[in-house]
Amino acid sequence: MKVENVRINQSIKAKELRVIGVSGENLGVIPTGDALKIAEEANLDLIEISPTAQPPVAKIMDYGKYQYEIKKKAKEIKAKSHVTETKGMQVKIGTGEHDLNLKAKRVAEWLTEGHRVKVDLFLWGRYKYMEESFLKERLERFLKIIPAEYKIGDEIKRSPKGFSTTLEKASGKPKS
Numbered sequence: 001m002k003v004e005n006v007r008i009n010q011s012i013k014a015k016e017l018r019v020i021g022v023s024g025e026n027l028g029v030i031p032t033g034d035a036l037k038i039a040e041e042a043n044l045d046l047i048e049i050s051p052t053a054q055p056p057v058a059k060i061m062d063y064g065k066y067q068y069e070i071k072k073k074a075k076e077i078k079a080k081s082h083v084t085e086t087k088g089m090q091v092k093i094g095t096g097e098h099d100l101n102l103k104a105k106r107v108a109e110w111l112t113e114g115h116r117v118k119v120d121l122f123l124w125g126r127y128k129y130m131e132e133s134f135l136k137e138r139l140e141r142f143l144k145i146i147p148a149e150y151k152i153g154d155e156i157k158r159s160p161k162g163f164s165t166t167l168e169k170a171s172g173k174p175k176s
Contacts, residue, residue, distance in 0.1 A: 007048040008063055009036060012056075020049070020059040029055055086116045086166070091142050093127050093135075100142055108148035111169045116153060119143065123162030132158075139163050 039046040050057035153166035
């Protein structure tokens with residue numbers, strides 16, 4: 001809910017409101033004028049909480065406190081959300097075993113962080129015309145040395161760079 005669009009006090013257009021009191025008690029459905037008088041007597045504001053309800057719901061409270069609560073809730077939601085990113089790892093036919101192990105560890109780190117990982121077997125020149133089963137086996141060999149549990153999001157298929165697949169985090173413990 002955006003704080004800017006909230007109607008308070010005289011800007012509330014509804015004739016009747018379901019009003020929530022200062023301590024959270026339900027005052028029932030009352031005319032807007034009466035609700036404004038109650039709010040003024042308590043030196044507080046009448047804030048329209050749910051304008052689409054029938055009748056609209058309003059609460060008697062301090063507007064500054066209301067803004068603070070809305071911002072606090074938005075901050076909590078933002079802190080709980082985790083943006084997953086698709087990371088990329090490129091492997092070539094001639095990559096040595098040690099380099100493959102380093103790349104596999106990096107992929108495992110990304111997977112444990114919760115990211116998706118796109119693994120490309122990069123082919124150039126005459127490597128593009130090698131037997132397809134050999135090339136897929138080469139990519140599968142790299143996938144087997146990844147020291148983390150994962151599931152395959154997209155099967156191994158030909159891509160403009162060569163062959164590629166997408167890995168996603170799977171629930172479970174790391175491979176030993």
